[in-house]
Amino acid sequence: MPLRTPICDILQCHYPILQAGMGGVARAELVAAVSTAGAYGFLGMVREAPDFIAAQIDAVRAETDRPFGVNLIPAATEPSLFRAELDVCLARRVHSICFFWSVDAEAVARAKAGGCIVLYQVGSVKDAIAAEAAGADIIIAQGFEAGGHVRGAVSSLVLLPQVAAAVGCPVVASGGFATGRSLVAALSLGGQGIHCGTAFLATTESFAHDCHKNALLAAGSEDTVYTDAFSINWPPHSPVRVIRNAATDQLGGQLVGHDPDDLWWEQVATDSGRPIYRYSTDSPLRTTCGNVDELALFGGQCCGMVTTIVPAARRINDIIREAEATLHQFENNLYPALPAEQLVGSL
Ligand SMILES: Cc1cc2nc3c(=O)[nH]c(=O)nc-3n(C[C@H](O)[C@H](O)[C@H](O)COP(=O)(O)O)c2cc1C
Incomplete structure (x- = not known):
């Protein structure tokens, strides 16, 4: 099973697909659907009140016993609120925390001391090295084509292999990944999986308007x-x-x-x-x-490649099916990989 990578063991998920913790959008309904379907969901909890975070964690757990994480952004949160957010995550013993933006070594240390797996989304090789030095277990390399806040200036195609070469811990690709073929590309560039925002925004369970x-x-x-x-x-x-x-x-x-x-x-x-x-x-x-x-x-x-709103489980299934078909075609020297009409709008 080439699609099962070491991050699946670290995160205890079936597929190397991470759903980005999108503030406001990635709430319990989406995260429960994603983790139940075998991928790995993150609650997007930037600047949310601790009571709300606790209720969201409980709501996911009421739906699934699969692991999931919480996304927080130290640089975009008033320090006392950020401390309280992290406290509630640690008190609830969340499986992992994904931080984003500038590297906050103290936040990583607190999350690690609390027993969490720590992921850090970065936009440059320099920040990837800093996040690993701070103790992050998994680096998420975010390319310039990403939706939402964009930390760096380099596209995923160029950034991912450089980050993968620069750090010793596993790296996950972020920014522009929404299809099975892009999952295969991420694996070939040194990534161990993909982290998708836009693809999961367009699902029935996302909380977006x-x-x-x-x-x-x-x-x-x-x-x-x-x-x-x-x-x-x-x-x-x-x-x-x-x-x-x-x-x-x-x-x-x-x-x-x-x-x-x-x-x-x-x-x-x-x-x-x-x-x-x-x-x-x-x-x-x-x-x-x-x-x-x-x-x-x-x-x-x-x-441009996301043309339908579907349940999250369907999106995950489509990505995996397309990735497996692509690998199969490579193995059998079948080029081009798929008919042209399937290259766009395959989701
Ligand atoms: C609607 C939306 C909201 C987002 N909110 C957050 C957030 O709160 N925290 C975070 O770390 N990243 C956030 N992001 C960025 C994602 O983590 C990720 O880098 C990005 O979605 C990857 O690119 P893609 O949209 O091409 O999949 C957001 C992205 C989107 C599309």
Whole structure:
């Protein structure tokens, strides 16, 4: 079974497919579906209240006994809240924690001391080395084509083999991976699996608003925008990749160089009574009301290959089936790998 890699033993999952912990979007329903289907889910809990995190962990456990993790972002969370978030994860004995953005060695040390497996998503070789030195067990190498916040400047095709060569721990590929063929590519580039956001955003169980899912389906790979305008709640100059919409068009070509203090904090939506401002990093959720299609519609360049909203189990099954078929074709010297019409929109 070439698709079973050592990370499957570390994470105790059947398939080397990790569902990215997307803030707001990856809640208990999605994570339970992913882990039940044999992949590995992460609750996206950035800046969530500790009580909510505890309830979400309990909700996944009520649905499945398969392992899953929690995603937190130290750099984008007020320090006392971050400490409380990590405390609740450790008290609940979560299986793993996935951190993102700048490397926070203290957070890694606390999570390790609490008995967690630690994954760190990074965007450069330098940060990969720092995360491993801090004690991370698995590095997730995020390429520039990724949806959501984009940490680095190099594409997955180029970054992944360099990170895999630079660290001793297992590496997982992130950014642009949504198909079985891309899983095979990740394995051939030194990765031990793939970490997918966009592919799992477009599932029935994701908590994203339908307008976000539909925008993703309609978008081609040229329709994403890399900008640091959506900066409220994050450190200045934290770029994201979003699907182009009225908010990005309004930037008039000035996509980078924005500061949260310079932006006009106009309320355009609400979520459970909470105001949501234009250029906030909150994406529209099932519970968001207002001008939802003007918010940050995070999405990666692989949106051009994601053309259906399906249950998460189906997405995982399709990726695995396509990866196995691709490997089979390589073994039998069958080129091209698949008919052209299946190369796009195969999901
Ligand atoms: C809607 C959305 C929300 C995201 N939120 C987070 C987050 O809260 N924490 C995090 O570590 N990464 C987040 N990401 C980035 C993912 O971890 C991952 O790097 C990215 O989705 C991979 O690229 P892909 O979208 O091409 O699969 C988000 C991505 C998307 C699409």
